[in-house]
Amino acid sequence: MTKDSLQTTDADGGDLTPPGFSNPGMEPHRPRLSDTSPRGAKRAERQVVFIFTISILATIGGIVGYFAFPLDGVKLFNVRMSTLSIGAGLGIGMLGIGIGAIHWAKSLMDDREKSEPRHPMVSDKPTRAEALEMLREGISESKIARRPLLKGALGTAVAIAPLTFLVPLIGNLGGDWDVEKFKRTAWRPVENGNPEHYHEGKYRYITVDPSNRKLKASDITNGNIVHVLPAGLHDDPDFLTEKAKAAVILVRVDPEIITPLPGREDWTYEGIIAYSKICTHVGCPVALYERTTHHLLCPCHQSTFDVTDHAKVVFGPAKRALPQLPIAVDDEGYLYAMDDFDEAVGPSFWERER
Ligand code: FES
Known part of the structure; x- marks a missing residue:
C-alpha cells in the first residue's frame, strides 16, 4: 500500500497529513451531500431545527400539562395525566436535544478524520498556538456562527429543558397535606x-x-x-x-x-x-x-x-x-x-x- 493511496484529503482533495508524517491508515474522506450541495446542507439544517423544535414543544407541553391537571383534589385521573404530561415532556424534550445534536454532528459538522502525531507532554509555545488555532477552526467548521437559526433552536431547547424539573419542583413547594x-x-x-x-x-x-x-x-x-x-x-x-x-x-x-x-x-x-x-x-x-x-x-x-x-x-x-x-x-x-x-x-x- 503506497503512501499516496492512504492520503487523507479534504473536500477539495488537499492533503491533510501533517508534514513529516505518513498517513496511519485512514480512509480517504467521502464527501456527504451536505458537503457538496448547499441545498443538501440547508435541508439537513432544517431537519435539525425541526427536531429541536419538537423538543421545545414537548417541554412546553409538559409544563402546560402540570398546570392543566392540578393535584389539589388528588383525583386519580389528574395524577395520571399530570405524570404522563411531565414524563412525556421531559422524555421527548431530552430525546429531541440528543437526536438533534447527533443529526447535526453527522450531517453538518466536519467529518474528516485527522491524524496527529504524538508530542511531548509539555507542549511548546508554537504547538499551543497551533492547538488554539485548531480549536478556532473547529468552531468555525461547526458553522455555528453562520447558522443563527440552528444555534438559537439548540440554545432554546437546552435552556428550557430543565423547566420540566424546576416548574413542578417549585410549584409543589410549601403547602400542607389536607389531613x-x-x-x-x-x-x-x-x-x-x-x-x-x-x-x-x-x-x-x-x-x-x-x-x-x-x-x-x-x-x-x-x-x-x-x-x-x-x-x-x-x-x-x-x-x-x-x-x-x-x-x-x-x-x-x-x-x-x-x-x-x-x-x-x-x-x-x-x-x-x-x-x-x-x-x-x-x-x-x-x-x-x-x-x-x-x-x-x-x-x-x-x-x-x-x-x-x-x-x-x-x-x-x-x-x-x-x-x-x-x-x-x-x-x-x-x-x-x-x-x-x-x-x-x-x-x-x-x-x-x-
Ligand atoms: S410502610 Fe410499613 S413498615 Fe414501612
Missing part, C-alpha cells in the same frame, strides 16, 4: 343510606374485598384474616381514592386475649377485630398475619403490630398503632362499622391532632 381528608373515610355513618349497603340506612356494612360480598361474623374462623371494604364502594366514582383510605383487615382471635384501650371495649365482636390496612409508616398495605404471635406484618419495612393489644407497634419503623374500626353485627349476623376511624389513617408524618 382532614384522611380522617374521613367511606366507613363514616350517613343519613338515609341505601339499606342494601347501610345497616338501618346509617352504618356501612362490611364486604369482602374483592368479591364485594357482605360478610357475616360466622364466616370468619379463629386465626383467619379477611381483607374488607365498605359495602357498595365499587359504585363510588372515586373508588380507588376511597379504597386507599378505607381498606381494612379483620382478624378473629380468642376474645380473652384482647386488651382493649379504655373506651374501646365494645369495638370488637366475639374476638373479631378490625384495623386499617394502611401502614402507619409510609402507607404500604399491612397484609401478613402470624397466627401464633397474633402479629400483623408490613412487608415493606417489617413494621409489626400486635392484634391483641390495639395494634400497637412492637417492631419496625412505624411510630403509631394501626387505627381501629369499631364493628358490630345486625340481627342476621352481618358485620357493619359502628363509626368511622377516630383518627387519620395512613403514615404518621401527616399533621394530626392526636
Whole structure:
C-alpha cells in the first residue's frame, strides 16, 4: 500500500497529513451531500431545527400539562395525566436535544478524520498556538456562527429543558397535606343510606374485598384474616381514592386475649377485630398475619403490630398503632362499622391532632 493511496484529503482533495508524517491508515474522506450541495446542507439544517423544535414543544407541553391537571383534589385521573404530561415532556424534550445534536454532528459538522502525531507532554509555545488555532477552526467548521437559526433552536431547547424539573419542583413547594381528608373515610355513618349497603340506612356494612360480598361474623374462623371494604364502594366514582383510605383487615382471635384501650371495649365482636390496612409508616398495605404471635406484618419495612393489644407497634419503623374500626353485627349476623376511624389513617408524618 503506497503512501499516496492512504492520503487523507479534504473536500477539495488537499492533503491533510501533517508534514513529516505518513498517513496511519485512514480512509480517504467521502464527501456527504451536505458537503457538496448547499441545498443538501440547508435541508439537513432544517431537519435539525425541526427536531429541536419538537423538543421545545414537548417541554412546553409538559409544563402546560402540570398546570392543566392540578393535584389539589388528588383525583386519580389528574395524577395520571399530570405524570404522563411531565414524563412525556421531559422524555421527548431530552430525546429531541440528543437526536438533534447527533443529526447535526453527522450531517453538518466536519467529518474528516485527522491524524496527529504524538508530542511531548509539555507542549511548546508554537504547538499551543497551533492547538488554539485548531480549536478556532473547529468552531468555525461547526458553522455555528453562520447558522443563527440552528444555534438559537439548540440554545432554546437546552435552556428550557430543565423547566420540566424546576416548574413542578417549585410549584409543589410549601403547602400542607389536607389531613382532614384522611380522617374521613367511606366507613363514616350517613343519613338515609341505601339499606342494601347501610345497616338501618346509617352504618356501612362490611364486604369482602374483592368479591364485594357482605360478610357475616360466622364466616370468619379463629386465626383467619379477611381483607374488607365498605359495602357498595365499587359504585363510588372515586373508588380507588376511597379504597386507599378505607381498606381494612379483620382478624378473629380468642376474645380473652384482647386488651382493649379504655373506651374501646365494645369495638370488637366475639374476638373479631378490625384495623386499617394502611401502614402507619409510609402507607404500604399491612397484609401478613402470624397466627401464633397474633402479629400483623408490613412487608415493606417489617413494621409489626400486635392484634391483641390495639395494634400497637412492637417492631419496625412505624411510630403509631394501626387505627381501629369499631364493628358490630345486625340481627342476621352481618358485620357493619359502628363509626368511622377516630383518627387519620395512613403514615404518621401527616399533621394530626392526636
Ligand atoms: S410502610 Fe410499613 S413498615 Fe414501612
